Amino acid sequence: MISNPDLVIVGGGSAGMAAALEAKKRGIENILILETDPYLGGVLRQCIHTGFGLRTFSEDLSGPEYAARYIERIESEGIRYLLNTPVLEVRPDLTVIAISKEEGYLELHPKASIAATGCRERGAGTIAIPGTRPAGVLTAGTAQRYVNIEGYRPGKRVVILGSGDIGLIMARRLTLEGAKVLCVAELMPKSGGLKRNIVQCLEDFDIPLLLSTTVVEIHGKDRVTAVTLASVDENRTPILEKAWRVECDTLLLSVGLVPETELFSDAGAAVERGNGLTVDDHLMSTIPGLFGCGNAVKVHDLVDNVSLQGEKAGGFAAEYILGGK
Amino acid sequence: METKHITCTVCPRGCAITATKDGDVITVEGASCDRGRAYAKEEMTCPKRMLTTTCKVSPALSEKMKLLPVRSAAPVPKALLFDIMEVCREVTVEKKVSIGDTVIPNVLDTGVDIIAAAAL
Amino acid sequence: MEDVIIIGGGVIGCMTLRYLSRYKLSLRLIESHNDLASGATMANSAIIHAGYDPEPGTAKAYFNVRGCGMYPALAKELDFLYRPLPSLVVAFSEEQMATAEALRTRGEENGVEKLEVIGRERLLELEPNISDEAVGALYAPTAGIVEPWGAAIAAAENACDNGAKLSLGEKVIGMEKAGDGILVHTDKADYKARAVVNAAGVWSDKINDMLAPHIFDITPRLGQYYLLDRRTSGLVNNTLFACPTKEGKGVLLSPSVHEKLMIGPDAKAMPDRDLTPTDSAGLAFVKENAARFLKCPLPMNLNIRTYAGIRPTPSNGDFTVGRTPVEGFYNAAGIESPGLASSPAIGLELAEMIARDLGAEKNEDFNPFRRKQIRLNRLSEEEKKELIAREPGYASIVCKCEKVSEKEIVDCIHRNAGATTVKGVKKRVGAGLGRCQAGFCQPVVVNILARELGIPKDQVLYDDPGSEILLEKTK
Numbered sequence: 070m071i072s073n074p075d076l077v078i079v080g081g082g083s084a085g086m087a088a089a090l091e092a093k094k095r096g097i098e099n100i101l102i103l104e105t106d107p108y109l110g111g112v113l114r115q116c117i118h119t120g121f122g123l124r125t126f127s128e129d130l131s132g133p134e135y136a137a138r139y140i141e142r143i144e145s146e147g148i149r150y151l152l153n154t155p156v157l158e159v160r161p162d163l164t165v166i167a168i169s170k171e172e173g174y175l176e177l178h179p180k181a182s183i184a185a186t187g188c189r190e191r192g193a194g195t196i197a198i199p200g201t202r203p204a205g206v207l208t209a210g211t212a213q214r215y216v217n218i219e220g221y222r223p224g225k226r227v228v229i230l231g232s233g234d235i236g237l238i239m240a241r242r243l244t245l246e247g248a249k250v251l252c253v254a255e256l257m258p259k260s261g262g263l264k265r266n267i268v269q270c271l272e273d274f275d276i277p278l279l280l281s282t283t284v285v286e287i288h289g290k291d292r293v294t295a296v297t298l299a300s301v302d303e304n305r306t307p308i309l310e311k312a313w314r315v316e317c318d319t320l321l322l323s324v325g326l327v328p329e330t331e332l333f334s335d336a337g338a339a340v341e342r343g344n345g346l347t348v349d350d351h352l353m354s355t356i357p358g359l360f361g362c363g364n365a366v367k368v369h370d371l372v373d374n375v376s377l378q379g380e381k382a383g384g385f386a387a388e389y390i391l392g393g394k
Numbered sequence: 395m396e397t398k399h400i401t402c403t404v405c406p407r408g409c410a411i412t413a414t415k416d417g418d419v420i421t422v423e424g425a426s427c428d429r430g431r432a433y434a435k436e437e438m439t440c441p442k443r444m445l446t447t448t449c450k451v452s453p454a455l456s457e458k459m460k461l462l463p464v465r466s467a468a469p470v471p472k473a474l475l476f477d478i479m480e481v482c483r484e485v486t487v488e489k490k491v492s493i494g495d496t497v498i499p500n501v502l503d504t505g506v507d508i509i510a511a512a513a514l
Numbered sequence: 515m516e517d518v519i520i521i522g523g524g525v526i527g528c529m530t531l532r533y534l535s536r537y538k539l540s541l542r543l544i545e546s547h548n549d550l551a552s553g554a555t556m557a558n559s560a561i562i563h564a565g566y567d568p569e570p571g572t573a574k575a576y577f578n579v580r581g582c583g584m585y586p587a588l589a590k591e592l593d594f595l596y597r598p599l600p601s602l603v604v605a606f607s608e609e610q611m612a613t614a615e616a617l618r619t620r621g622e623e624n625g626v627e628k629l630e631v632i633g634r635e636r637l638l639e640l641e642p643n644i645s646d647e648a649v650g651a652l653y654a655p656t657a658g659i660v661e662p663w664g665a666a667i668a669a670a671e672n673a674c675d676n677g678a679k680l681s682l683g684e685k686v687i688g689m690e691k692a693g694d695g696i697l698v699h700t701d702k703a704d705y706k707a708r709a710v711v712n713a714a715g716v717w718s719d720k721i722n723d724m725l726a727p728h729i730f731d732i733t734p735r736l737g738q739y740y741l742l743d744r745r746t747s748g749l750v751n752n753t754l755f756a757c758p759t760k761e762g763k764g765v766l767l768s769p770s771v772h773e774k775l776m777i778g779p780d781a782k783a784m785p786d787r788d789l790t791p792t793d794s795a796g797l798a799f800v801k802e803n804a805a806r807f808l809k810c811p812l813p814m815n816l817n818i819r820t821y822a823g824i825r826p827t828p829s830n831g832d833f834t835v836g837r838t839p840v841e842g843f844y845n846a847a848g849i850e851s852p853g854l855a856s857s858p859a860i861g862l863e864l865a866e867m868i869a870r871d872l873g874a875e876k877n878e879d880f881n882p883f884r885r886k887q888i889r890l891n892r893l894s895e896e897e898k899k900e901l902i903a904r905e906p907g908y909a910s911i912v913c914k915c916e917k918v919s920e921k922e923i924v925d926c927i928h929r930n931a932g933a934t935t936v937k938g939v940k941k942r943v944g945a946g947l948g949r950c951q952a953g954f955c956q957p958v959v960v961n962i963l964a965r966e967l968g969i970p971k972d973q974v975l976y977d978d979p980g981s982e983i984l985l986e987k988t989k
Contacts, residue, residue, distance in 0.1 A: 105914055123406070133511050134493055174898060197820040217448060225986075264408030268401045286791075331915075450989055483989045
């Protein structure tokens with residue numbers, strides 16, 4: 070049976086693990102990480118590319134390697150975690166309701182909690198792309214899972230909308246795995262991705278980056294058969310007279326990430342317009358004792374910064390529990 | 395004389411570097427660190443990239459993990475990326491590995507090993 | 515030879531199948547799509563209309579009012595998602611108040627109970643966010659909201675539990691009279707039946723014309739919607755309609771049984787009966803017309819999906835239900851709105867008519883109850899405790915947004931009329947209809963389908979044939 074923890078961390082990804090380690094360091098003994106998935110490390114498991122850990126470890130690590138370093142420390146510090154344990158509800162008094170394959174129904178009353186639930190991708194529905202809704206329209210992160218974890222190509226002729234980093238990374242990854250990436254269309258006049266990803270993922274493979282361009286229609290009944298692209302004017306309005314059609318079987322979307330905070334906003338915690346958990350200088354939400362870190366607060370470019378904020382949140386939560394603040 | 399504008403990919407900062415090759419002499423401007431300067435020189439001679447991909451895992455070894463993430467232990471010549479992908483595609487991991495263990499030694503005689511990026 | 519073949523696996527065909535399964539009859543339903551509820555049933559306003567809209571004396575009026583009254587008990591028997599929810603037809607002028615009054619009179623003539631025309635004060639109590647321009651409304655408390663595809667699938671499953679058979683993914687290409695029965699040719703097989711029911715939705719004019727004299731044409735129409743995430747709950751408490759105009763019922767705002775907010779539809783002609791594309795002009799129209807209901811702006815940033823559904827609008831303006839000049843051939847055709855509300859009444863009436871014509875006896879073993887679906891996200895705290903103690907496997911969540919467990923997905927695959935596709939899983943347990951729109955759970959659902967159906971992952975379909983999600987192995 071799980072004894073009642075002092076600190077519950079919702080989410081066992083990079084933010085949650087860093088928070089747990091720091092809280093432990095600050096003297097909190099009874100910590101519990103709750104993770105929905107059957108593994109720690111969150112999305113890092115499928116981010117097999119390098120570019121992680123340059124700040125934290127001064128090394129260029131892949132996602133699984135970066136996660137493994139934290140998982141090892143969680144294990145060696147003896148920090149408890151439960152996998153296959155979705156949190157169903159967080160209440161304003163910090164009660165956490167979760168269900169666990171191993172431990173059954175859990176009602177926990179910690180002294181503090183940390184929201185480390187990460188983010189989700191915006192999909193075709195949220196951006197309301199006109200046209201049909203066939204198979205072959207998927208987010209870059211979903212495609213990443215299909216390629217890197219399941220070992221399947223989700224498409225052979227691919228158009229990517231959005232030049233966020235995951236989209237760029239997947240352009241390279243799909244190309245290396247034998248798909249033809251026809252172009253990356255970006256609504257804005259400038260890519261939001263890291264420069265090095267534009268070089269390494271697009272320029273290296275001669276994949277055109279079409280700025281001020283968007284998808285105005287998806288075609289195909291059962292599977293994508295084509296998309297219509299159009300340039301946009303300075304108000305981001307598509308210039309439909311100059312639209313053109315690209316035959317493809319897949320539309321990959323990399324059009325932004327949204328902090329996953331519904332569990333906490335349902336409890337009454339304030340969120341920003343972009344859906345990030347509202348936090349103060351001590352990373353505490355509007356619910357006393359509920360802290361936030363990582364992509365649940367703000368979508369970060371680099372995992373190193375997620376870990377850094379996780380650490381801070383772990384420290385603030387420890388102070389809170391120990392009565393310092 | 396040959397001049398190239400290079401976006402440094404060593405770190406996320408992405409410095410804009412101008413490299414000029416005159417005979418055997420390469421001059422580099424705009425880099426903020428030695429690693430960047432070295433990178434720019436390499437871009438002028440033999441561009442190299444890290445390669446990350448996966449190798450099949452024998453079903454007898456792990457039911458859960460169908461693929462093992464792997465990477466080159468050091469950057470490999472860019473021109474060989476697709477050839478190395480083919481080599482990785484043909485390999486099936488048959489025994490337990492730890493992070494950093496060699497999966498394919500000296501891939502295509504580059505002097506670089508393909509190593510495990512996760513434990514099995 | 516079957517006793518009865520039903521052509522069309524939408525809510526009309528499925529309800530008819532279910533009520534027919536109360537008799538000692540051999541039954542088969544033929545559906546051209548890979549799954550039930552793939553046409554008009556899949557994407558509509560999901561409202562059980564009270565019945566004040568149709569002209570008195572029409573088939574629409576008759577079936578609507580009866581069907582609406584059947585839903586509460588039927589939802590319990592078949593365990594589909596349904597909730598009574600009053601409709602409000604909001605008036606924005608005194609002239610429109612007169613329309614509301616006329617609707618009340620018409621509704622009462624149709625037999626709708628408890629209709630009231632309410633003033634602004636009462637409207638504000640019911641809808642605190644209502645626009646300052648709203649002056650009153652018609653209040654129809656007998657209306658409801660439903661999961662349309664869930665109702666259809668539940669009815670078909672119950673029919674199959676009672677012996678009915680399904681032929682999915684088979685398109686009827688011709689029919690002919692043959693001796694004591696009717697021959698039905700599909701693209702895969704030939705069937706013979708003593709009676710055939712045309713419940714073919716947007717195709718019901720064509721199916722009718724295969725055997726019976728031409729009576730109507732279907733003009734397919736598209737309606738487009740936005741779906742806003744559940745954080746909108748409380749914004750709108752009832753289904754809000756505008757006063758009907760010549761163009762139809764117009765744009766509505768309604769909570770859904772999944773605690774989302776549905777906004778739509780527009781209406782436009784759609785020549786291709788198999789395609790349901792959205793377009794930016796239609797979506798803009800919906801947004802603009804929906805905005806006038808409330809005094810606060812609609813939180814369109816919470817939009818999680820836009821979609822369109824097809825309607826079989828018949829040229830004769832009414833449902834065509836019952837016998838045709840051809841013996842043994844029955845129509846449940848041209849069923850547009852309020853077809854969803856009408857479907858149990860249409861099914862019941864047709865089943866009784868056909869049983870009488872065929873001289874069928876009641877099936878004494880008929881079980882009206884569908885085996886209950888465990889829906890983790892709808893259990894009370896106590897029920898959750900009890901379930902997890904008994905079956906900890908329910909903690910294995912696949913759809914994080916809607917909290918759907920792996921066990922629920924496996925169960926929905928192995929039921930009668932079970933899921934065989936990713937969309938089929940979404941329709942039966944709601945995995946993927948939440949805010950991430952299956953971004954996280956689709957790969958897991960693909961794995962579960964492949965495992966449970968014993969097929970390779972690259973043969974798992976999203977919906978109809980040709981909708982493979984994965985194209986090939988990378989290595």
